[in-house]
Structures are given as C-alpha cells and as structure tokens.
Amino acid sequence: MRTIDWISGHIRLIDQTALPATVTVLDIHAVEELVDAIKRLAVRGAPALGVAGAMGVALAVRNLPAERARETIATLRAARPTAVNLALGVDVALAAFERGGADAALDAALRVRDDDIAACRAMARRGTDLLDRLLPGRSRLRVLTICNTGALASVEHGTALGVIEKLHSDDRLDRAVVCETRPLLQGARLTAWELRQMGAPYDLIVDSAAPITIIRGGIDAVLVGADRIAANGDTANKIGTLGLALAAARASVPFLVVAPETTVDLRTPSGEAIEIEDRGGAEVCTFHGVQTAPDGTTARNPAFDVTPADLITAIVTDQRTIDLSDNETPAHRPLPAQHAG
Incomplete structure (x- = not known):
C-alpha cells in the first residue's frame, strides 16, 4: 500500500x-x-x-x-x-x-x-545512470545510506533508497549498508524493513561504524536523501549525514544526494540559513520508553545536520543532475527547457 x-x-x-x-x-x-x-x-x-x-x-x-x-x-x-x-x-x-x-x-x-510517484521513478533512473558514469565497469555495487529514504519517506519507491531498489531489481546491488540512525533508528526499523521486503541483501551498522567502513574500502558510493537543498548546494539531511560526507571525501567515494526538485529551495542561499529542528532530550535520554541516562541529564538532539556543497559529488533530482564536483549549483545549473518555470 x-x-x-x-x-x-x-x-x-x-x-x-x-x-x-x-x-x-x-x-x-x-x-x-x-x-x-x-x-x-x-x-x-x-x-x-x-x-x-x-x-x-x-x-x-x-x-x-x-x-x-x-x-x-x-x-x-x-x-x-x-x-x-x-x-x-x-x-x-x-x-x-x-x-x-x-x-x-x-x-x-x-x-x-x-x-511524487513519478518523481521517484525518474530519480531511480537518473541515479543509476549517474552511478554508471561515476563507477564505470563495476557491474555490482556496495552502497551505504542513512535514515530512511524509501517508499515510507514518499508515497511509493523513494529517493535514495529508490535508487538502491532499482540497482537490486537490475541485479546490480552487491550489498546495501544501512546506518541504524540514532536516536529513533529509522535505518534499523524502516530501511532494513523495506530492504527485507524487496529481498535485497543488506547489513545494518551502528552510525559510528560508517566512516571506517567507507574509508577502508567497503563502499562504492554513499546515497542519501535531503530535507532542504539550498541555492548553493548545501544540503540538510538526517543528523549523521555530514560525517558520511567527510568520510566519503577522504576515501574519494561518490557522495550523492537524491531528492525531488521540490526539495531545492532557491530562497535559501546557503546552509547557514537552514533552521535545524531540535527534538528535545527525551529521545536521547530514553530508549523505547526506558530511561538510559541518569536523572537530570540534559541532552542536545538536533534532528538534522547540513552538508556543505563542496563535500557533495552531485545532487540527483527528478528533473536534473547537478554536478557539484564541477562547481555547478542548484541556482546555476538550469532546469531542462521543458521544466523551466
């Protein structure tokens, strides 16, 4: 459904x-x-x-x-x-x-x-085509993702996980590696569930294991979604995304943001202008209703972080591919003529 x-x-x-x-x-x-x-x-x-x-x-x-x-x-x-x-x-x-x-x-x-349904299908095609260009000759890929960007995050199919779904359906997915995504475990609860439903091979890792997994050569590409993309390409996504981007840059691994064109906000000039929601300390100090921190513990709980554009290889939308590694930005990489305006 x-x-x-x-x-x-x-x-x-x-x-x-x-x-x-x-x-x-x-x-x-x-x-x-x-x-x-x-x-x-x-x-x-x-x-x-x-x-x-x-x-x-x-x-x-x-x-x-x-x-x-x-x-x-x-x-x-x-x-x-x-x-x-x-x-x-x-x-x-x-x-x-x-x-x-x-x-x-x-x-x-x-x-x-x-x-949204049509956009997700378009992103899946565009994303797999880009991976072909970035990783020529690799018939099967190991990809890492965070949070949940699948059908549960959209209506059908999804964004970054929609690309992974297409890799799997094309028999080109070697393995998906899923960050558990603290504090609410959207990766462990939702993305792993979706991958199991589609019969795709996957491993779940704790968030802090992701950088070493990337740097030691265990990943071919990192695929993430976005909650807001600024005009300069800075991207807000689930907390923990920035660490993946830093590790991917260190390892020279493609880091792709997959999100619908509607997530691009040209009125937001850069990531500095993006409001970061703090969801309160209860999600950090408890787990499934059980308190895990001492009484009186205060906590910070930013739900998102912002990845600077210079750490992103490309942004894939349903309408265009923006090559940030070649200094393109959402504001300066025009839409195809049929989509302009």
Missing part, C-alpha cells in the same frame, strides 16, 4: 512508529491528528511530508469554517521547520483553494501525490 493516500474523504497513512513489528494504518480525519502524526514521526520523509501538507489543507478546507481552517493550516505548515516540502505542499494546496475552493485544493493535493 502507499505510505500516504486520500481515501473516501480523509487521509490514510502507515504509522511508521509501529514498524517493523506491525504495519499499522492510521485514518486521519482532522488536521490536529495529522499534526500529531507528523510531530511524532508517524509520517516522515520530505516527499511524504509534502503530500501530507497538501492533503492536510484539503482536509481543513473541506471540514472547517474558513477562519478555523486557516489557523490549523498555519499550525500544520510549522510542524517540521527544516523540511521544505511540508510548507511547499501546504502552499500549493492553499493557493489552489484560494483560486477554486475546496475541490481545487483536493485536486492539487492529489497532483502532489501523483507527481
């Missing part, structure tokens, strides 16, 4: 907090329920958040008086500040509502969903 969809007048999504133990489906009938699902990461991943934002607007304007709808939409838009897709999805559906009413908002939300 799709990670998130519109079913009979409401939103239906997979509760990612229940995985891998059970596949639990949530039926969302109110925006407040959707905001709660987003904040506790029942739905997460930049593309899926974009769809959630658009569908949340459709839900609000269909079920609430205008003033109350606008209040709840504003709360929805601010639920995850680092990921640009959530705000973009909200803005697209809200603009459609302003032009044509509630039906137009729903139509826009469904287009966001369908566009």
